[in-house]
């Protein structure tokens with residue numbers, strides 16, 4: 131039985147005269163990885179931040195875990211894990227101290243070492259955030275979404291700017307979080323990433339959802355229109371070469 135955990139109905143967001151989100155509707159099913167895909171400026175972050183209670187909507191209805199965004203924001207906040215702004219990662223504190231600080235904000239007691247282990251950063255427990263590599267920073271940022279043991283986490287372009295090894299490592303991390311039953315909403319403009327990770331995808335362009343289905347269905351629908359890819363003459367691409375030669379192992383430590 132699939133259960134709707136997030137329901138968005140006719141959501142609109144205006145910035146002054148500008149309509150950034152133009153009445154979108156979608157449901158997210160409990161336990162899935164749901165992707166919001168679209169070019170820059172499509173309205174992905176705006177949509178995510180409204181659901182996360184971080185931004186006011188102009189109109190429409192949003193329910194998270196059955197709670198109404200208009201009247202039950204505090205209940206919603208307890209269900210969700212949000213990537214904290216890295217500007218909040220006080221430069222003088224190490225990773226364990228940062229986790230303790232955030233856990234305090236959430237009124238939780240957790241073992242920072244366990245959390246760091248989960249995101250493969252146990253060796254960096256005493257390091258400062260600013261001294262981490264790009265991939266490590268992203269893993270730590272994802273770890274902070276898990277502090278309050280959320281049912282849903284929101285990841286806004288988590289792999290932007292990472293090298294191929296770090297991206298794959300992050301995909302594995304996101305899959306392992308979902309395997310524990312956490313619902314994941316992710317935005318990306320990398321189609322390979324969406325194809326690997328997402329159970330369902332909404333494609334959003336200029337504030338409107340123009341398609342919503344599984345990656346397979348979207349591809350099959352395109353093929354059914356008679357679309358054919360220019361013949362693939364090579365069985366690998368340059369990224370395959372890169373990964374084959376440099377390996378999957380992380381190089382950042």
Ligand code: ADP
Nearest residue numbers: 145148150168169170171172173174175176177
């Ligand atoms: P995406 O995350 O898909 O790149 P955003 O949700 O960040 O898109 O932005 C959608 C549109 O809204 C863009 O045109 C952006 O310039 C505009 N926008 C975003 N935030 C603001 C804001 N605070 N004030 C005015 N316009 C904004």
Ligand code: MG
Nearest residue numbers: 174175176286
């Ligand atoms: Mg964005």
